[in-house]
Amino acid sequence: xxxxxxxxxxxxxxxxxxxxxxxxxxxxxxxxxxxxxxxxxxxxxxxxxxxxxxxxxxxxxxxxxxxxxxxxxxxxxxxxxxxxxxxxxxxxxxxxxxxxxxxxxxxxxxxxxxxxxxxxxxxxxxxxxxxxxxxxxxxxxxxxxxxxxxxxxxxxxxxxxxxxxxxxxxxxxxxxxxxxxxxxxxxxxxxxxxxxxxxxxxxxxxxxxxxxxxxxxxxxxxxxxxxxxxxxxxxxxxxxxxxxxxxxxxxxxxxxxxxxxxxxxxxxxxxxxxxxxxxxxxxxxxxxxxxxxxxxxxxxxxxxxxxxxxxxxxxxxxxxxxxxxxxxxxxxxxxxxxxxxxxxxxxxxxxxxxxxxxxxxxxxxxx
Amino acid sequence: xxxxxxxxxxxxxxxxxxxxxxxxxxxxxxxxxxxxxxxxxxxxxxxxxxxxxxxxxxxxxxxxxxxxxxxxxxxxxxxxxxxxxxxxxxxxxxxxxxxxxxxxxxxxxxxxxxxxxxxxxxxxxxxxxxxxxxxxxxxxxxxxxxxxxxxxxxxxxxxxxxxxxxxxxxxxxxxxxxxxxxxxxxxxxxxxxxxxxxxxxxxxxxxxxxxxxxxxxxxxxxxxxxxxxxxxxxxxxxxxxxxxxxxxxxxxxxxxxxxxxxxxxxxxxxxxxxxxxxxxxxxxxxxxxxxxxxxxxxxxxxxxxxxxxxxxxxxxxxxxxxxxxxxxxxxxxxxxxxxxxxxxxxxxxxxxxxxxxxxxxxxxxxxxxxxxxxxxxxxxxxxxxxxxxxxxxxxxxxxxxxxxxxxxxxxxxxxxxxxxxxxxxxxxxxxxxxxxxxxxxxxxxxxxxxxxxxxxxxxxxxxxxxxxxxxxxxxxxxxxxxxxxxxxxxxxxxxxxxxxxxxxxxxxxxxxxxxxxxxxxxx
Numbered sequence: 001x002x003x004x005x006x007x008x009x010x011x012x013x014x015x016x017x018x019x020x021x022x023x024x025x026x027x028x029x030x031x032x033x034x035x036x037x038x039x040x041x042x043x044x045x046x047x048x049x050x051x052x053x054x055x056x057x058x059x060x061x062x063x064x065x066x067x068x069x070x071x072x073x074x075x076x077x078x079x080x081x082x083x084x085x086x087x088x089x090x091x092x093x094x095x096x097x098x099x100x101x102x103x104x105x106x107x108x109x110x111x112x113x114x115x116x117x118x119x120x121x122x123x124x125x126x127x128x129x130x131x132x133x134x135x136x137x138x139x140x141x142x143x144x145x146x147x148x149x150x151x152x153x154x155x156x157x158x159x160x161x162x163x164x165x166x167x168x169x170x171x172x173x174x175x176x177x178x179x180x181x182x183x184x185x186x187x188x189x190x191x192x193x194x195x196x197x198x199x200x201x202x203x204x205x206x207x208x209x210x211x212x213x214x215x216x217x218x219x220x221x222x223x224x225x226x227x228x229x230x231x232x233x234x235x236x237x238x239x240x241x242x243x244x245x246x247x248x249x250x251x252x253x254x255x256x257x258x259x260x261x262x263x264x265x266x267x268x269x270x271x272x273x274x275x276x277x278x279x280x281x282x283x284x285x286x287x288x289x290x291x292x293x294x295x296x297x298x299x300x301x302x303x304x305x306x307x308x309x310x311x312x313x314x315x316x317x318x319x320x321x322x323x324x325x326x327x328x329x330x331x332x333x334x335x336x337x338x339x340x341x342x343x344x345x346x347x348x349x350x351x352x353x354x355x356x357x358x359x360x361x362x363x364x365x366x367x
Numbered sequence: 368x369x370x371x372x373x374x375x376x377x378x379x380x381x382x383x384x385x386x387x388x389x390x391x392x393x394x395x396x397x398x399x400x401x402x403x404x405x406x407x408x409x410x411x412x413x414x415x416x417x418x419x420x421x422x423x424x425x426x427x428x429x430x431x432x433x434x435x436x437x438x439x440x441x442x443x444x445x446x447x448x449x450x451x452x453x454x455x456x457x458x459x460x461x462x463x464x465x466x467x468x469x470x471x472x473x474x475x476x477x478x479x480x481x482x483x484x485x486x487x488x489x490x491x492x493x494x495x496x497x498x499x500x501x502x503x504x505x506x507x508x509x510x511x512x513x514x515x516x517x518x519x520x521x522x523x524x525x526x527x528x529x530x531x532x533x534x535x536x537x538x539x540x541x542x543x544x545x546x547x548x549x550x551x552x553x554x555x556x557x558x559x560x561x562x563x564x565x566x567x568x569x570x571x572x573x574x575x576x577x578x579x580x581x582x583x584x585x586x587x588x589x590x591x592x593x594x595x596x597x598x599x600x601x602x603x604x605x606x607x608x609x610x611x612x613x614x615x616x617x618x619x620x621x622x623x624x625x626x627x628x629x630x631x632x633x634x635x636x637x638x639x640x641x642x643x644x645x646x647x648x649x650x651x652x653x654x655x656x657x658x659x660x661x662x663x664x665x666x667x668x669x670x671x672x673x674x675x676x677x678x679x680x681x682x683x684x685x686x687x688x689x690x691x692x693x694x695x696x697x698x699x700x701x702x703x704x705x706x707x708x709x710x711x712x713x714x715x716x717x718x719x720x721x722x723x724x725x726x727x728x729x730x731x732x733x734x735x736x737x738x739x740x741x742x743x744x745x746x747x748x749x750x751x752x753x754x755x756x757x758x759x760x761x762x763x764x765x766x767x768x769x770x771x772x773x774x775x776x777x778x779x780x781x782x783x784x785x786x787x788x789x790x791x792x793x794x795x796x797x798x799x800x801x802x803x804x805x806x807x808x809x810x811x812x813x814x815x816x817x818x819x820x821x822x823x824x825x826x827x828x829x830x831x832x833x834x835x836x837x838x839x840x841x842x843x844x845x846x847x848x849x850x851x852x853x854x855x856x857x858x859x860x861x862x863x864x865x866x867x868x869x870x871x872x873x874x875x876x877x878x879x880x881x882x883x884x885x886x887x888x889x890x
Contacts, residue, residue, distance in 0.1 A: 233758045234750035240738075241746065247732040250694055252747045253714025364433075364449065 068325025086219025099243025107173020112272025144272025227309025460530025721809025
């Protein structure tokens, strides 16, 4: 490799590893192998686990793909399920790229969900449904942002580790959401502890003649907008400076505390919107003790995508297929729903191992 | 230590030989077909400036990196040194520039680290072995002391001991004197002598000419990745120190310098009578647990004037710079730039007004290492036209201006998109210079601008500083290098304990006056 033609590195995280030989095509192939390879290996390992518990892995995978991706109802459910996950991915990308570990997205999600579930049915009685939905979106964003204020202020002005505070706040948030459903926003019309239900015709419109919620479009817009904001705008660059080197941010005169609070607000607001999209598009209400915990499942996806928005969309699709197909398979084949999480965990572990082996291989080849 | 041969060092077989070793990094050839032979019983000095390829060579020998071309022979057999562990097993021990001891463990525990995990650490046999080695070397080491309690010199002894315990035949000392006091350096020199007398080979890396002449048997000079010269022991012994040093200088710089640091004594045209461009009165800052404060700091800088700040490091110089730049809010006092009060303005507004601060911590706070050179040029202007329009990044404008600055300031980089951390220290400094000097600087604060730079970059930086003052800007030069201040400044203020204890006009008697102030005597 001639020195002068060494590939110039892009500033983003995904470009930090140098492929020592070959051209661009080979680099892309290498990257693809490093991403797809671990998934295949993980499928094999998970298959072995299935064999040991007496399930035919091919039948299981086939069924998951069939119900999650290939069947008409399955793919529609999958695409609908993507909507809240995409909003969560957008919120996580903002935070992680700015070097802030907002692990409290599930609490922010649930509070957003409960807020919109409480507000939308009441608002829809007194105003046009579209306006009620818009106001509910705004309200849930504000509530989720407010919920992130405690970790944000502690981080910005006292340097308190946000991993701890956001995790603590997520436990409180989940409990508070439950309390609100059971005591405050209880639907007087039923005996089941749940909020009032938004009539189907008032919910987010469906796309064309399908059952796919238009939340999918909103989610795609959110992820792409966040990606462009982080990579193309001065605001995004400021956030990335804070994330990459906070001392350089101070030196350059950036208002680090305000940027930190802004990151928390954006991240939590997007998580709150995720809750609203799920409630206003699909669920219609929030039942007590409902906690889908999408956030924890999306975090690994965002890392697999190396905080790239477009790659995140692909990985969220994968997660959605696995979770919809996994739910069907749980009913049909008897493999518990949580097996999809086991699968994802195996993917992550294999990915780390493959990266390590690849690194060793590259250094050994240079010897 | 396995070789007990008593013949002259040159007759012995080299333990390790490098043949045509080349190592490339993106954009840089760090080592370019280097040949090197390491023989027992010799102190082999590797001399070179920053970026000459010394560290890379050590990385190759200690198994941290692999050569792209050429081969490494160990005892005459081509060997790929695949890891630091492998290097140790081949008898190559390395003492790195910054110590690698665990501060919360005792010396004994540090020495026992790295043993097989299934065995109980053998403290007794360690003690016997350490006693034997340290007695023969004449060093005293308390095995039960915590590593954090040791002085830097003692920590280095422990590291050397660690290499010897593992039967190293080659000891690599990477810039080992940089952290030591003068007497510590003498001690290390004597220790190296005793070690080679026991048949060890030592590779001593340094960029200080005098140390190379004082401690070496054989010397190899590296320049821009190439080995440009070697002086064998026979010749080494026949030359005096001065002759050696001037030969080093010729090898390293290609031309003879009388005293290369003596270049800018040119007196500046009179600056008397002009109104000050920067006027500081009664600046105060409360001290914290770890940093000194400032007490009643007042001074004026006139246009074209170079005011130096001397003093032992850590007497408030950095705090002064940060308060002036606006990074740290002051607790009292005023700062006037061109007659306008700026002490309440934030960093960005002071910069816009023409007050620039070149930090000494180039990678820690001056740049974002993973970001490209081009973005680092504009780190203090994020969001401003023409590089951003309505908050949208204008890649073409940034790229064009970055290429201009790279040319203008002679930044050696493969391109504007290269992450800035890949550049050498001197080139990172050029990125900072370009950023702070461009577009409307009025007063520039330099904090230790040549710290850690090699001679060529040091001289280039000093010339820049001189040029800035010559162009009518005010300069505040904070430095711990008295020669630098005496060579550049019009006046020198001395800081001690967060206060300016005196200001001296530069001249023939400035040196002793500044020296007296620094150690606390009145001028």
